[in-house]
Amino acid sequence: MEFLGDSNNPSALDVVSFVREVVEKFPNLRSTITEKLISTLSEIKSSKVFRGILWIVGEYVESPTDIQSAMREIRKVLGEIPILASEQRLLDAASEEGGAAAGGGEEGEDKEKEKEKAASRPRVLADGTYATETAYSTSTSAARLEAVKAAAKPPLRSLLLGGDFFTGGVLAAALTKLVLRFAEKSKDVNAINTLRAESMLIMTSIIRVGQSKFVTTQIDEDNNERIMNCIQTLSELQTEPAVQEVFLEDTKAAYSKMLGAQEKRAAEKKAAETARPAIVQVDDLLAFRQFSKKSADDAID
Numbered sequence: 001m002e003f004l005g006d007s008n009n010p011s012a013l014d015v016v017s018f019v020r021e022v023v024e025k026f027p028n029l030r031s032t033i034t035e036k037l038i039s040t041l042s043e044i045k046s047s048k049v050f051r052g053i054l055w056i057v058g059e060y061v062e063s064p065t066d067i068q069s070a071m072r073e074i075r076k077v078l079g080e081i082p083i084l085a086s087e088q089r090l091l092d093a094a095s096e097e098g099g100a101a102a103g104g105g106e107e108g109e110d111k112e113k114e115k116e117k118a119a120s121r122p123r124v125l126a127d128g129t130y131a132t133e134t135a136y137s138t139s140t141s142a143a144r145l146e147a148v149k150a151a152a153k154p155p156l157r158s159l160l161l162g163g164d165f166f167t168g169g170v171l172a173a174a175l176t177k178l179v180l181r182f183a184e185k186s187k188d189v190n191a192i193n194t195l196r197a198e199s200m201l202i203m204t205s206i207i208r209v210g211q212s213k214f215v216t217t218q219i220d221e222d223n224n225e226r227i228m229n230c231i232q233t234l235s236e237l238q239t240e241p242a243v244q245e246v247f248l249e250d251t252k253a254a255y256s257k258m259l260g261a262q263e264k265r266a267a268e269k270k271a272a273e274t275a276r277p278a279i280v281q282v283d284d285l286l287a288f289r290q291f292s293k294k295s296a297d298d299a300i301d
Contacts, residue, residue, distance in 0.1 A: 012044075016052035023060045024256060030060045038066075038073045047159050051170045058174030059252050064186045067178050071195060074171070074202075077156040082205040087161075087214045090151065094144045149214065160206060163217030165224075168206040172230040175199040177247050179234055184248075196234050203227050 019037065023030050037053050038061075044050050061070050080086040149161065159167050179199050183192050207227055210219025233243050 012046055012049045013052070016049055016056075020052065020056055020255075021259060023056060024252075024259060031063070031066065034061045034066065035069070038070050041073050041077045042155065044077075044155060047164045047167045050156060050159065051167050054167075054170050054174040058177035059255075061178065062181060062185070064182055064188075064191075067182045067185075068191075068195070070178060071175075071198065074156075074175070075198075077154045078202065079154040079157040081201055083157065083160065083209040084205065084212050084214065087209065087212075091145060091214075094147060095141075145213065149216075160209065161215050163215050165206070165210055165217075165219045168210070168219070169223040169226040172203045172206070172227040173247070175202060176230040176233055180237070180244050180247055183237060192237075196237060200231055200234050203231050 019033060023033050034057060037056060041050075041053065044053065057070050061067055075081070153161065156167070156171070176199070179192075179196050182195055186192060207219060207224060209215060210224070233240065233247065236243075
């Protein structure tokens with residue numbers, strides 16, 4: 001699992017695929033493997049790897065202690081919540097520092113206003129008439145916003161602010177599964193409500209920041225609806241058993257069925273290759289390995 005944080009994306013994806021198959025086939029290893037996966041969340045850089053690990057964590061983390069540990073690590077890689085409020089605070093702090101550097105107080109504000117230049121130009125409307133369009137250049141504000149976006153952030157937060165809301169949807173589904181499973185296994189009502197409220201806060205935070213100016217790309221309708229469905233599921237925690245079954249049973253059963261189908265196809269292919277007769281033509285060349293030219297890269301027999 002040391003390769004999960006590798007910058008070489010294909011190798012990390014191969015590790016995730018292998019780990020996912022192992023935790024499904026060997027239930028006695030699930031606790032150890034998921035604990036290791038959770039500890040590596042802060043090292044991951046790829047969104048695809050993040051999605052794979054979040055799916056594994058949501059499906060196979062089962063004990064209440066492990067669920068709470070997973071939530072703590074997820075909070076670490078997300079950073080301060082709510083995301084929008086914390087990013088806005090950073091922007092406000094940068095604006096105050098810029099105003100102080102420019103002279104402080106009202107003088108700084110006056111200088112900022114002087115920098116804003118209004119430019120008017122005629123614009124043709126849909127009906128063919130002309131209208132005056134005024135544009136204000138706020139280069140200083142835009143530069144501060146870009147500086148806030150470029151600041152160092154936790155890995156999962158960086159992906160969300162970069163517009164990767166598919167990962168946000170996977171995160172919402174994983175959080176929903178963790179809360180539902182925690183509610184089944186734990187009798188501590190306060191802990192259940194705390195975990196549910198924290199998860200719903202994370203989901204609403206993703207939606208709100210996805211509609212703000214701090215993201216590279218606005219959140220799309222599909223992921224917005226997916227996260228909203230997860231919020232609704234958690235808000236109706238005890239009233240919709242069918243939905244809980246979909247989250248906790250159906251997805252795992254679908255993956256198990258997919259693995260079975262893959263193994264069946266592999267076995268059929270191997271049997272077909274084994275049963276295929278070896279056909280040798282009378283004019284086929286005979287290859288003598290002893291007479292072949294060896295290269296420096298050949299392995300020693």
